[in-house]
Amino acid sequence: MTTTDLSIRSGERPDGPPALSRRDFIKLFGAGIVVCFVVADWSTLEAQETRREYPTDFNAYLRIGEDGRVTVFTGKIEMGQGVITSLAQMAAEELGVALESIDMVMGDTQSCPYDMGTFGSMSTRYFGPALRGAAAEARGVLLELAAERLHVIPRRLEVENGVIHVAGHPGRKVTFGELAHGQAIQRHLSGKPVLRSTADFTLSGTSVHRIDGRAKVTGAAKYAGDVRVDGMLYARVLTPPAHGATLKGVDTSAAEAMAGVTVFNREGLIAVLHADPEQAGRALAAIQPSYDVPAATVDTESIFEQLIAKAGAPQDVERRGDAAAGEKESTTVFEHRYLCGYGAHAPMETHTALADVKGGEATVWSSTQTPFPNRQQIAQALGLAPEKVRVVTPFVGGGFGGKSGAGLQAVQAAKLSQALGKPVQVMWTRADEFFHDTFRPAALVQLRSGLDQAGRIAFYDALIYSAGGRSAEQFYDVPNSLVRTAGNWFRDEAQAHPFGIGPWRAPGANLNVFARESQIDVMAAKLKVDPLEFRLANTSDARMRGVLQEAAARFGWSKAAAPSGRGVGIACGIDAGTYVAMCAEVAVDKASGRVQVKRVVCAQDMGQVINPEGAIMQTEGCIAMGLGYALTEELRFKGGEILDRNFGSYELPRFSIQPDVQVALVKNDALAPQGGGEPGIVPVGAMIANAVFDATGARVFRMPMTPARVSRAIAEM
Secondary structure: OOOOOOOEEOOOOOOOOOOOOHHHHHHHHOOEEEOOOOHHHOOOOOOHHHHHHOOOOOOOOEEEEOOOOEEEEEOOOOOOOOHHHHHHHHHHHHHOOOHHHEEEEEOEOOOOOOOOOOOOOOHHHHHHHHHHHHHHHHHHHHHHHHHHHHOOOHHHEEEEOOEEEEOOEEEEEEEHHHHHOOOOEOOOOOOOOOOOOHHHOOOOOOOOOOOOHHHHHHOOOOEHHHOOOOOOEEEEEOOOOOOOOEEEEEEOHHHHOOOOOEEEEEOOEEEEEEOOHHHHHHHHHHOEEEEEOOOOOOEOOOHHHHHHHOOOOOEEEEEEOOHHHHHHHOOEEEEEEEEEOOEOOOOOOOOEEEEEEEOOEEEEEEOOOOHHHHHHHHHHHHOOOHHHEEEEOOEOOOOOOOOOOOOHHHHHHHHHHHHHOOOEEEEOOHHHHHHHOOEEOOEEEEEEEEEOOOOOEEEEEEEEEOOOOOOOOOOOOOOOEEEEEEOOOOOOOOOOOOOOEOOOOOOOHHHHHHHHHHHHHHHHHHHOOOHHHHHHHOOOOHHHHHHHHHHHHHHOOOOOOOOOOOOEEEEEEEEOOEEEEEEEEEEEOOOOOOEEEEEEEEEEEOOOOOOHHHHHHHHHHHHHHHHHHHHHOOOOEEOOEEOOOOOOOOOOOOHHHOOEEEEEEOOOOOOOOOOOOOHHHOOHHHHHHHHHHHHHOOOOOEEOOOHHHHHHHHHOO
């Protein structure tokens, strides 16, 4: 196995598994400058969880090489969201180098600073300030070194594209590479690093092409399934027919008789291994297991009543005024139940890992959003100290929250490798993926609201089951508002769900906004008031008013009460600090119930935007994926049996249903960068539901809004 460059240079990714010991890592730093700093002095870390993510003992976010190239180390991973580019922009901006000189090393637990994981639209919001601070301190250290070399005071120096020169004397210069030549310099600035102001940005805030783009469109990009190690075996793992099934017995004799096949059956893990992955698949098919499968007590339709029955006491998320008093003041009260079924993550890349365990140490190449927690889980499974386990995360082919969990495939591969003494790859089939996925939970919102005599919202009372409180905050001017949750998406203590649940892009927010924004339209329709006008009349939040007005202006919204027959809808929400409003035009076939979304216009205020092109791409992806949870994606099950195991029945949104999309980024440079990976998906369901109502007069209260549900709603009008 050859040692390869850990960095991603000009959009490239290492072709093979990097091998870098801790001693080699220190030697590597000997050829450059190591910058030490204290994060707490200059970062804008907001949450306790995030403060634990970046402790003050970190000392290597970046390396200045002899050739002037800058290697950036981050525990964040790249799964298509584009942070490989935006983080590089932030580092290059603060350091004063060209973007092309940045090499990214991401998600390697041996060389990168500890990170909780890549989720929650937090990479730019939380890691970004830390990286900017590191780069700013590096720039300060380099200026001090250059001042000593050029015999001037630091404030007479200027930095441009990795070259430091005396102001007014471009010939008196020294490069970053020359300063780093043969040195391992550890130095603190005497004061705090000075970050560049937004007004001085030349790179951040500009649209640049993704630095991983060429590798991905040419097929050169490497994922966990592309990693190869000499002598590796491919494993296929036996999956039970249903969650909760108990293995009674297994006949592995036919598989054992196949040439070159190894059968593993230990501690509940049954797998077959071979040097040819297809032969491993044939060997798995030859295994004959028998199971006890418990009788189904719940299914796709009855799950909601079980969620209510097992939810436990509700917890307050928000309590403003007195909801009961507000109800008494209301002249009209509205009560509805909003529902959403289970959803699979269905990433293009199934969960995959290659493990090489030998000599009491393990290296695992894993498709994971959480390499450091994954390392802990693998170490525990193998009985090793965490520092003896290295997790390397190549490019990840989509995650959406589904690869932020336990990393079962990595644990399986590591156990098999440890037992057999050979490298082992576990790549789940699509059927395995659908079975082992931690699904977005089925959830519901019971919502009551009322209007006073003046036509304003007098009270709002939401009880959320299983979705949690994300994006449920009240930005409408409601004097009496009560939001409570019972159960959540991240922990199923009451065992209300028949299989594992977990985060799914903007966890819980999609349903919470679907409920609130549908209810807002219900009230506007009762008053025979235009939906946009009703929203603007009931919120004084300046950022929300800004995105609503921007989206409406770009859409060409014309005032009319719904249902107008035009098929237009509007919805808005807040997620990860970003404000979003969007409008849609739909066509509904009233006979079949089929909904075609024709166009969508989205306005988004996400504070400073590091890469506008990247932010727009992210939002477009959110809208495309949002069509899935809104119109087509629902996991069918009976007890612990998953009825959808591939895309023949689990319907993803295809190219044929994609609308024309326009995204507008509302300028707000006074605010630090906010989340971009998830906010754009949050209002999609409500927007479409409101447009369907405008087209037909029928209100659909459950997602996905399948043709059968839409036609039923029309028939029940």
